[in-house]
Amino acid sequence: MVSMHDWLTAAERDRRAAGLVRRTDDRRHPGPSTLDLASNDYLSLSSDPRLRAAAARAVERYGAGAGASRVVTGTTPCHTELEHALSELTGQPAALVFSSGYTANIGVVTALGSPDTLLITDAHIHASLIDGARLSRSPVAICAHSDLDALARLLRDRTQERAIVVVESIYSVLGDAPDLRRTADLCAKHDAFLVVDEAHGIGVAGNGRGAVHAAGLAAAPHVAVTATLSKSLGSQGGAVLGSPLLREHLVNTARTFIFDTGLAPAAAASAAEACRIVTAEPDRVAEVHRLAAAIAEAAGVPVAPGAVQSIPADSPEQAVAAANRLSEQDILVGCFRPPSVPDGVSRLRLVARAGVDRSRAVHAAHLAAEWSRAASTV
Ligand SMILES: Cc1ncc(COP(=O)(O)O)c(C=O)c1O
The missing domain is CATH 3.90.1150.10 (Aspartate Aminotransferase, domain 1)
Structure with missing residues (x-):
């Protein structure tokens, strides 16, 4: 038998030997x-005085924490306003705010997955989506990164009636982007549902409205979007965007929504303010793209879309x-x-x-x- 202390000590030693120690x-x-x-913080909004003021007003009015799950007493007008602001920004019919992008991803994947639903995940997706896939009890097929032929084969050859395809609109480490239009078309052809994580897309792609909106897929019934409020929107929290029917399903079945305290009102209010700024000040988004091109040129690498x-x-x-x-x-x-x-x-x-x-x-x-x-x- 090995004590937890000895096990932790050995794990720490192995990480150090491999040069893989992370620090806070x-x-x-x-x-x-x-x-x-x-x-x-792509748009440098986290320190914007308007976000700070919105957060301060929310704290004054509703306190520092939401106090309970959104389905108990944790939904404040800040949450409702934020959901409207996110819908308006992305062109999606409905939005549901979670306490983080991580819990939004786990929530939607577990609420839609099941043992008779094939989950096809791109090989480069974020840890939160991988964890959601593991918890969903769905059979999982990992698709070669952005390989539409491989995706078509997996969709065509599946034995399960339902299928969900999971991709990101801009991948977080390599910064590359899939062809969302063709991915969505393939999903439609094979009766599959597409979940697009726009953590790095909202506020950056498509004038800030996201890559799904830019691809003309904002109201497509077979496409849902997940988002974080902690990157371009300069705050904290996450969301799932899609049809009102999907929202209703998540409110009733997504465990990371139901059994989690609602997002702090200050974070909700500052993210809503950020949504309005993204639309009102398009030059912020354009500046990101101008600087991205300059950085890529100086580094001698092809410019990435985000x-x-x-x-x-x-x-x-x-x-x-x-x-x-x-x-x-x-x-x-x-x-x-x-x-x-x-x-x-x-x-x-x-x-x-x-x-x-x-x-x-x-x-x-x-x-x-x-x-x-x-x-x-x-
Ligand atoms: C692609 C992607 N999805 C989800 C998340 C999780 O979002 P959050 O930090 O809001 O939990 C991140 C990063 O943090 C991410 O890069």
């Missing part, structure tokens, strides 16, 4: 002079060394290594964000590209 170091929180190309620009490194060590070297210059970038990279290639992840200094960001992209190559002197 508040010194990595960006200071006023930091060039932050690591966070997902804010995330991905720079491959020659090795995991090289990626870590380059990120550390940038950090010494007060520049924060993401650093991804196996096992956190879906294609096994270590990389730096530079995020184009509205409001950051363009010339510093371009300089950082040059350095990132140079320092992530083995020939550079680290």
Whole structure:
């Protein structure tokens, strides 16, 4: 027998030996002079005075917490307003707000899945969707990344009556995007339901209204969207968007909705304010795309469709060394290594964000590209 203490000690030693120790170091929180190309606050709204004011008003009025599940007493007017604002932004008929994007994803996948429903998940989907798939009790088929021929085969050859296809509109590590129109058409042809995680799409793709809206799929009855409020919308929380019938089903069956305390009113109110800003100030979104193109050009990589620009490194060590070297210059970038990279290639992840200094960001992209190559002197 092994005690929990010994097991934890051995696990910690193995992580350290593999160079895979994660930290929650508040010194990595960006200071006023930091060039932050690591966070997902794409539109720089999290510190916007209008979001702060909306949050403060909500705290004054409704208190710091929702106090109970949304289906008990935890739904405030802030939640209802946010659901309307999200519907308006994305063009979706209905929205249901969860306490995070993680719980929204688990909620929708588990509420729609069943042992007689095939769940076809793209090979690069987020951990929250993988966890949802595991909990759903559905048989799962992992489809090669954005491979529409493979998807067509899986849909055609299935033995289950129902099928759900799960993709992201912009993938979080590589920053690439699937052909949503063709994916949705394939789903329609094979009577399948499509769930699109727009965590990195809303606020960035399609003038900020998301890639599903841009593909003309906002009101398609066989498509649902999941979202986080913690990236472009600068707040915290998550949502599922789709038909009123889907919303009603989730309110009654999604365990991460029913058995979870409602989102804090301040987070709901600030996210609703962010939805209005995204529509009213389209230049914020355009600025992200202009900066994304400049970063990609400076780094010598093809420009990715969202804010995330991905720079491959020659090795995991090289990626870590380059990120550390940038950090010494007060520049924060993401650093991804196996096992956190879906294609096994270590990389730096530079995020184009509205409001950051363009010339510093371009300089950082040059350095990132140079320092992530083995020939550079680290
Ligand atoms: C693609 C994707 N889906 C879902 C989530 C989870 O969202 P949240 O942080 O709101 O839980 C994230 C990231 O955090 C993500 O990148």
